[in-house]
Amino acid sequence: MSVHTVKRLAADIMKIGMNRVRIKPDSMAKIKEALTREDVKALIKDGIVYKVPPKGNASLNKRTKKKRAGKRKGTKYSRKGRKSAWMERIRSLRAYLANLVKEGKMEKGRKREVYSKIKGGHFKGKRPLYAYLKEAGYIKE
Numbered sequence: 455m456s457v458h459t460v461k462r463l464a465a466d467i468m469k470i471g472m473n474r475v476r477i478k479p480d481s482m483a484k485i486k487e488a489l490t491r492e493d494v495k496a497l498i499k500d501g502i503v504y505k506v507p508p509k510g511n512a513s514l515n516k517r518t519k520k521k522r523a524g525k526r527k528g529t530k531y532s533r534k535g536r537k538s539a540w541m542e543r544i545r546s547l548r549a550y551l552a553n554l555v556k557e558g559k560m561e562k563g564r565k566r567e568v569y570s571k572i573k574g575g576h577f578k579g580k581r582p583l584y585a586y587l588k589e590a591g592y593i594k595e
Contacts, residue, residue, distance in 0.1 A: 455493075457477065457486075461477065463491055470505050474506045475503065475504075476505070478503075547580065548569070550583065551568055551572065560594070
């Protein structure tokens with residue numbers, strides 16, 4: 455049997471990848487004599503064919519061990535949904551805009567233009583909105 459086939463069978467028997475299977479170079483004659491899976495199992499038992507430990511610290515990592523044990527940390531409830539976050543932000547910006555108009559810091563005629571920009575998602579929060587209004591000269595101070 456070829457060395458490649460022995461490696462493939464050994465990987466299958468040991469339930470690992472072929473890259474982790476190693477063969478002692480001085481025992482090539484015995485490997486070529488192997489004909490069955492049972493012969494490959496015997497080679498593994500004799501130590502002619504062996505496996506190399508996995509690379510990296512994944513098996514030693516505390517976090518990985520905890521994950522495997524099922525000790526995952528998280529919140530009791532899910533994250534806030536996109537829609538509710540969106541509604542919160544939009545309502546806040548609209549209320550802020552209405553307040554500016556009510557206090558007389560902004561002209562009523564300009565409100566509709568800014569309102570539609572808010573609706574279009576142009577502003578992330580109150581500060582960017584205020585900065586825009588100041589830069590455009592919409593706010594009277």
